[in-house]
Amino acid sequence: MSLTVTDLSYSYGAKTALSQVSFAVPEGRFAALLGPNGAGKSTLYGLLTGLFSAPSGQIRVAGHDLARNPRAALAVMGVVFQQPTLDLDLSVRQNLRYFAALHGLSGRDRDRRIDAALDRLAMRARAGEKARDLNGGHRRRTEIARALLHDPRVLLLDEPTVGLDAAARSAITDHVHALARDTGLTVLWATHLTDEVLPGDHLVLLHQGRVLASGTASALHGTTPLRDWFLSRTAVPA
Numbered sequence: 701m702s703l704t705v706t707d708l709s710y711s712y713g714a715k716t717a718l719s720q721v722s723f724a725v726p727e728g729r730f731a732a733l734l735g736p737n738g739a740g741k742s743t744l745y746g747l748l749t750g751l752f753s754a755p756s757g758q759i760r761v762a763g764h765d766l767a768r769n770p771r772a773a774l775a776v777m778g779v780v781f782q783q784p785t786l787d788l789d790l791s792v793r794q795n796l797r798y799f800a801a802l803h804g805l806s807g808r809d810r811d812r813r814i815d816a817a818l819d820r821l822a823m824r825a826r827a828g829e830k831a832r833d834l835n836g837g838h839r840r841r842t843e844i845a846r847a848l849l850h851d852p853r854v855l856l857l858d859e860p861t862v863g864l865d866a867a868a869r870s871a872i873t874d875h876v877h878a879l880a881r882d883t884g885l886t887v888l889w890a891t892h893l894t895d896e897v898l899p900g901d902h903l904v905l906l907h908q909g910r911v912l913a914s915g916t917a918s919a920l921h922g923t924t925p926l927r928d929w930f931l932s933r934t935a936v937p938a
């Protein structure tokens with residue numbers, strides 16, 4: 701397993717955000733973390749990326765225990781946060797160079813990695829453009845390319861399509877599915893949108909801080925459309 705979460709709980713004061721969350725994502729799979737607003741997705745990403753730590757439970761990233769060996773666990777992790785984090789006054793390539801420097805990459809190796817990552821996201825032709833001049837979809841692609849520079853084994857994305865139009869949303873969803881399929885990267889993609897989940901994806905259904913289901917999407921929802929399956933399990937009585 702490439703990403704394993706075991707019995708993870710987290711509270712903000714008296715408010716429980718996650719309660720004994722457990723799931724595992726096999727290597728090279730695209731996993732959708734599907735949950736309505738307030739399900740606990742951002743809290744889980746905060747814990748997965750070491751932003752804060754859980755009083756109980758365990759996170760293993762490509763075999764590394766995040767609490768015991770955070771350096772090794774974070775070194776194999778790429779992250780795309782929900783809030784945009786590009787420097788708008790720098791070009792696409794400069795944004796990637798800056799991040800590469802933070803990872804100790806330089807010279808030809810750095811340039812080779814930057815070109816490869818931009819190619820993967822079909823962004824090489826825009827490498828010289830300022831981030832400010834890109835549309836939302838291309839900014840997001842740049843952030844994904846940047847998250848791949850250090851060759852992570854696991855890529856975490858927190859609602860990466862928020863605020864994008866339908867075409868950009870579907871292009872980015874397709875790009876990241878292709879990354880998992882073609883490169884063996886393990887992906888955890890948080891969303892509340894069922895049309896971003898493909899039948900063969902691993903699906904983790906999160907609701908009110910608990911995992912209600914985890915497994916291959918098509919096996920979980922069967923012949924019921926995923927949207928109906930999702931809504932019937934996450935409906936909150938009026």
Ligand SMILES: Nc1ncnc2c1ncn2[C@@H]1O[C@H](COP(=O)(O)OP(=O)(O)OP(=O)(O)O)[C@@H](O)[C@H]1O
Nearest residue numbers: 712715716717735736737738739740741742743744
């Ligand atoms: N700083 C905080 N203090 C108190 N409660 C919080 C805090 N942050 C989040 N919560 C609560 O914890 C629960 C989980 O929130 P979280 O933001 O992780 O969910 P989410 O699935 O990411 O939702 P969204 O899609 O709206 O971001 C919610 O009930 C939320 O109100």
